[in-house]
Amino acid sequence: MSLKRSIPVAIAGSLAGVAFVLALLHLIALTSGGEVRIATWRIAAIAAGYDRKADDLVSPRKPSAVDLDTAERLGNLALREFPYDTSSWLRIAYIDQLRHGGLSPAGVAALVRSYDLIAVDPTLAPWRIRLVLENWSKIPNNLKKAAREEAKTLSTHGRGRAKLKTALAAVKNPQSAVMVTLWRQRYVIEASRIEHRSPEKAVSRVGY
Helix, strand or coil: CCHHHHHHHHHHHHHHHHHHHHHHHHHHHHCCCCEEEECCEEEEECHHHHHHHHHHHHCCCCCCHHHHHHHHHHHHHHHHHCCCCHHHHHHHHHHHHHHHCCCCHHHHHHHHHHHHHCCCCCCCHHHHHHHHHHCHHHCCHHHHHHHHHHHHHHCCCHHHHHHHHHHHHHCCCHHHHHHHHHHHHHHHHHHHHHHHHCHHHCCCCCCC
């Protein structure tokens, strides 16, 4: 092989090796809480890894204050890696509610940010719709409208309605009782009747 041909081959091999190492490091980071370190040096980080660890910390019914602090720190690290991480913004809002017994202005802002990024998220919708309803008196009108539109979109598909029904049933705030009843009637019961009467009109706007 000539020198001219061997150089590009060597470069391609080196790049492939680098790509493999980087992929391996990020896989390790995903399963190791978000990052890989050697001594004090962080050599790889991935938002999904931080998210996974943070989810584990807030999953118990009553997370400790230390766990909430750690989960928030991990969420902020995830957002540093990927600012469009909707689940991190939503988790930060949820942590804020757990800390204060309701959303503070900072928690509301994090929840608004999650809707700004993705208006309808089939995976996160039940969680954030419930968060909105649990804090209804503190929620600005634009955020109420966003949650209402998300609930309406979920209602266009049977699986979406099932998720919505579960989320509504879990709301404990008595101040939201009227709204919960209204949404259940409009977006679960009536939407189901309409679909059964006219299935051809009940076209889902969300992929499930």
